[in-house]
Amino acid sequence: MHRSSEVKHVASYLNTRGCECFGQPCESHCPVLTDRTIHVQLKTFIKIRVKPDRTGVVTDGVKHSMNPFCEIAVEEAIKLKEKKLVKEVVAVSCGPQQVQETIRTALAMGADRGIHVEVSGKDYETLGPLQVSKIFAALAKKEQADLIILGKQAIDDDCNQTGQITAALLDWPQGTFASEMTLEADKLKVVREVDGGLETIKINLPAVVTADLRLNTPRYATLPNIMKAKKKKIANVKPADLGVDVCSRLEVLKVDEPPQRQAGVKVETVDDLVGKLKEAGRV
């Protein structure tokens, strides 16, 4: 089916579950989940704690904010709109009520309207990339979006899967880890950051793009913009309305804090060092 050269819609997915801290890393305070360090704000420490039933990390009362990679995605969408290559930017987020704040931030950055997919309680705790991608695919068909831009991964679960699964469900081409993207008539040129360097690909629209760190510099949502954004609409949708089942196929067995760091031992001479290493069975 021939698509008109002007892209109609851009939907940006916003992940809100990242924790709000971009200060100095503080490994001695915070447990490390998998291979990520949770950074803590310099003065007001938010102690990350594992839940007593060991199914996850305590998230009540922790301030949530937009995933940094998704901020970059939103910024890219708005840049496209400012260049008049795109008609409308829709910001979408899935989760409980607090998620509306993140959508408002996106609206303040320049999105035209928002869609809040309500997922709360137990469903939200088990919400993973597969469920989100299904919601996304359903929304993309409903809204007739031509381009979906999301962050490459969420900093709370580091899955790096949502973009890819969405593209697969919709059977759309994907440009992941985009560090540069240009819209050329009906095609999208994407420069991807891969392990070997940079790869440039040309993909047809409609497509899914995931944003990498160097795609652009996201603007800050200043107070006047936030005030203006209050007039913009946020539609409320339930996953059931889209015909999506948010039941998770995964079960978290255990979440643990990292082992406490053992205190170091000081030795006087090299012979002592060798002796100690032999004792520990390392030599």
Place this chain on the structure above:
Amino acid sequence: MSNPLRGEVIRLYKNLLYLGREYPKGTTYFRERLKAAFMKNKDVTDPEKIKKLVDRGEFVIKELEALYFLRKYRAMKRRYYEPEH
């Protein structure tokens, strides 16, 4: 009274206050210094001078936005990307 500029100054103060919420050294630290800085110039009546001070305030807003962006960028880069030797 410099009435039209009064609105601008108040707007500037509100914007700076909003930005100060994320300040790394703490909101109270920022708010105290912001208030002190504004109070120090409260008796200025010359519209030219007021405009200059408002421009300086806008400059500070831009500096803060850059600070926040760099902090986030550097945190992400440190977390996710291999250090380049």
